[in-house]
Amino acid sequence: MNIETLAIQSTQFHDANASAVVPPIYLSTTFEREADGSMPHGHIYTRASNPNRNSLEKAYAALEGGAVGMAFASGQAAASTIFQCLKPGDHVIIPDDAYYGTPALLEDVMRIWGLEYSKVDMGDVEAVARSFKPNTKLVWIETPSNPQLKIADIGAIADLARHNGAYSVCDNTWATPILQRPLDLGCDVSMHSATKYFGGHSDLLSGALIFKENSPLAEKARQIQALGGAVPSPFDCWLILRGIKTLPLRVRQQSANATQLAHFLSTHAGLEAVHYPTLESHLGYEVAQKQMLSGGGMLSIQVKGGAEEALRVKSKVKVFVRATSLGGVESLIEHRATAEGAHSVSPKNLLRISVGLEHIDDLIADLAQALS
Structure with missing residues (x-):
């Protein structure tokens, strides 16, 4: 299916209640159970799941060609979740030119927690190869980089990560899945500040993670998402779904x-x-x-x-x-x-x-x- 059609089809909602073409916004924080305690639609509490967020997460996965999509309250919340999936003592490789919030998050929050990181020019694949350590568990790619638009070879770096037993994550915010497909190129995770092109109208704050497979990393991220609660509101999810159509x-x-x-x-x-x-x-x-x-x-x-x-x-x-x-x-x-x-x-x-x-x-x- 072509991406233009997929952008429409993946955001459609089949309303069993009123047959509305445009989806309703489910503002409820809690959902009714059956007498036996079961949840007929799978929802118990909006921090864990919500119909609008579920629709958005499915659209993310469809657009990036992934198995699992997750929506967050911001791009930084999405990045934080990935780093929280690691353990104290683990090592992360990041670009020397990247969105300033990424190294700030690692330096001011995660380093104190025990996460190590190194910066490298990711335009130089050999330099990336030399940056791996025995404890390297994640390579964070950002291409084009912010703000100098450096280009990293996603496929080559993803291969290096896999060879060294590490996950690869690509911040795909600037290119979007319309112009670049990190998961198809071998990355394990594609990350977005959905505030930007997905929303597209400078009126919401949100982030996204899309996992190539339902891996242990994805399972851990889902747990952190539900327990930490850094999720977008139903209305923000609705706005992003509308933005994706165009x-x-x-x-x-x-x-x-x-x-x-x-x-x-x-x-x-x-x-x-x-x-x-x-x-x-x-x-x-x-x-x-x-x-x-x-x-x-x-x-x-x-x-x-x-x-x-x-x-x-x-x-x-x-x-x-x-x-x-x-x-x-x-x-x-x-x-x-x-x-x-x-x-x-x-x-x-x-x-x-x-x-x-x-x-x-x-x-x-x-x-x-x-x-x-």
Whole structure:
């Protein structure tokens, strides 16, 4: 089944009560039992399961080609769950360029708990191979990376993890299953901040884990999800299910816009660098061609003149919105080092751009005047 059809079919709900085409929202926190104590529909309490969340989790699994989908209250809650599945003394390999919350979570929370981690340039497969230790249990891949859009070879790194007895997890937030299929490439888990492209309208907070198999890792994550309770509300699940219906259309148009914008910016005299996977100048171009259908809706630019000039450019935009986050229908721009704070490792002259659904001519014109 083609992904456009799957995005619709996987989110449909067959309402036995009223035959509604659009699903109802089940706000109930508890569910009635039969006299013998049985649960006729399998639900007992919304922290453990809910009809809206069940529908969403099935859609996640279908879209990523996995066996098990799980929905969480945020992307960080999903990441936390994976790390909590490990044991004190275990070792994790993560990218040297990643969403700043991932290393922060490991350093400020999980390291104190006893989890070890190492950073590595995941564009260098040999460097990843050298990073394994006897206690390495998980490799965390993020490709394209945030914010420098480094590309990691998912298949090669997943093979390394498997050979070393470790799980592989890919943060697939930026590419989405429309453009990249980590589970098909050998990863054990695909992770998302569903706040971004799945929701698609900057109005909800949620995260997702999709497991290739119903493995012991998946079983442990399900236990933590139910006991910890970091789950999205029924309404947020309903919103994401609605967003998924247009996910293929939005992502492909955002990617097309970003591609044109990246090519325009790649020749601009005021820029030091343009980071976008399908530019032939990109170091990860060949790998991106192999594992991505297109470059996605995100790009970053480094402005000549340092942080001061980058901030000046950001201050002059009129169509782009100066805000954090990504994946919504509106185009956003931010000075990433400022957003990440004092411990940021992002270049001080880097602006991260989330390309939306505005007309590409207007987006190009806006950055052209801001850079002038």
